[in-house]
Amino acid sequence: MSVNGPSVPRPQPAPAPAAGTSAVEAAAGKKEHGGAASSQLRRAVVVGGNRIPFARTGGAYTKSSNQDMLTAALDGLIARFGLQDERIGEVAAGAVLKHSRDFNLTREAVLGSALSAETPAYDLQQACATGLETVLGLANKIKLGQIDSAIAGGVDSASDAPIAVSEGLREVLLDLNRAKTVSRKLQVLSRLRPKDLAPDAPNTGEPRTGLSMGEHQALTTAQWKITREAQDELAFNSHRHLAAAYDAGFFDDLLTPYRGLSRDSNLRADTSLEKLATLKPVFGKNLGAAATMTAGNSTPLTDGASTVLLASEEWADAHDLPKLATIVDGEAAAVDFVHGKDGLLMAPAFAVPRLLARHNLTLADFDFFEVHEAFAGTVLSTLAAWEDEEFGRTRLGLDGAFGSIDRTKLNVNGSSLAAGHPFAATGGRIVASLAKMLHAQGQVNGRPARGLVSICAAGGQGVVAILEAL
């Protein structure tokens, strides 16, 4: 996908671009052959990122709003890359738990930041894939030449969550507003019942099944026969790797302290497999002996925000800023989880094979795997599905199993089990960290180091992406 001929031949070139795209071709510096339409596009690069440490809900960020946290992450990014008064092409971010007053959350954060007030912004919402989708959407605009620079991001607060009034009270209030006469108003008010005064708090339940995300995953975990030990080991490694990354200074240029935190407050550097083994299951308890999911191998509710600076190569060069990695491509998938055909969080198991096929790649062609740890069981179920012959044949349409990954390349600097998972902020955390790792790795076997991002999301969705080192 990169201009200078990447690694990957395209199996099915798209039709050659029509006349009139010569400007794009010229910009891409590649006129000699038509090739795939995307080969005419310029590259979108990751310049860097900034996030605030993630805090367990009810902790250091309890009183901070989504707008506060997004602005804090944004201001850290602005300071790091000297973007004061800069008019950025576009800023996109979002939150999953969102107050109705925050309809323009990202634009308001931009207005409260040191960016030029002439920077446009929009909100995006795709559950836990929000952050990664902002990266992909903005990267596409950069590739198309619509914008030269962009900031992608996401934020979530489970502490400062919106509370809605009950449906009964809401209807009464709306009718009351429409009622013209006193008698009509009284008539409307008389419909109010004490139970209507109970507020309606958000939860992680799926609207169509009534099951929480954890209960859904418990079904999937049991289906793929993922053991308690394997889940605890993944959680243990997440904490161990994240703690080591902090100790090595990996986050020094990826993170700005906020509200007294300089590390993710969920991180337990001193946890052990023995400690994790003592925790009682919290999900899937009706499954009896098969209940394996604990608070230790599930991600807790978290508050936090992240941002990623994206740019064209020309813009990065003109501003004398680093170019860490390119956003090669992305893919979204969704599964029919409602009646149990697939697990709620299994969409990436389909998205990744499709994306890799488009690029003629296999799992062996990657140096880093960033698989979001909603639950340890999610990661392990996805890997198990890829290693399963029957799943590969019947569900993915392959000759056999999709493949397996080298576990030493998985979430090498920790992931959501240790860092926490403020829903929309996770994509930005992963993309910024991965871009930095890829850049440090540089070339592998004569090709740029390559990383895969996989994020599952509520509603049976998933978004995945490929990044390559620069």
Added chain:
Amino acid sequence: MSGSQTVILGEMPSLSKLYVNAAAAAARRRVLGTHGGTELPAYTHEVRGVKADVANLTAYQHLIGESASDVLPAGFIHALAFPLAMSVMNRDDFPLPLLGMIHLSNKVVQSAPVLFTQALDIRAQVENLRGHRAGTQLDVVAEVRAAGREEVRWRGVSTYLAKGVFLPGIDKPSVPVTPPPPFSVPDPTALWQLGVDTGRAYAAVSGDFNPIHLSVLTAKALGMRRSLAHGMYLASRALADVGAVRGDSFRWDVAFEAPVFLPARVALDISTVQADGGAWQRSGYVAWNPLSGRRHFSGSVAALP
């Protein structure tokens, strides 16, 4: 802050006690008369190692309209230093009655950002006792440094008027004040709706429970027809409205005119001056009553030279 003796207080004085003391002093003066002093106390009060309360900071930022960053808003630092400034004016050798003093103007120089995690040394003193056509005025100067450091990060000068108090030996300004040009109302850039609880809300985050701001009854007890908005609340909101363009260091001035009686609608105009290259130089602001056209306050936020 030279030429005066420093009194180091063990902790930030309690504002509520200071207000009670001030009320007692006012009663004593009514009975015994003033103590006759015509000089300001040559004492600097200092508290070391002051830290902001983060929950209070967040509540302040949300009320004023600042994003809840880790940097203390300049108006928050004023509120943080205010009890110490009050303690100097509450000294027995302070020649003016503290209660009922009118805040005429305020000038702040924020030289460097102050983070909520930093321990601060705060000093306050009074100076520049001088006449005013309506009484006697003085400056209360507060300085904030990072604990143990010499560099001043924040310096505020608050000018107060003791209305109707004329001290022997202190003349009214000899130069007749030329009346300011009549205020021509500009087009507003913002309109604030201030509820009747505005004073109480600011008192809760600033700690300044001056009765004239709390309720109609407490305000009437002190001779006001209704409660009124804190001047520093209004000026701090204007500062927040200027926004992040001001950066981390700036000069922030405000001059107060007609008080804002609550509830109120306040019209505001902010006009920005840019340098030739487009860099922000200064934002002037003026606020007025949209019904009467009376000016409530005006001032500016400007880049430091």
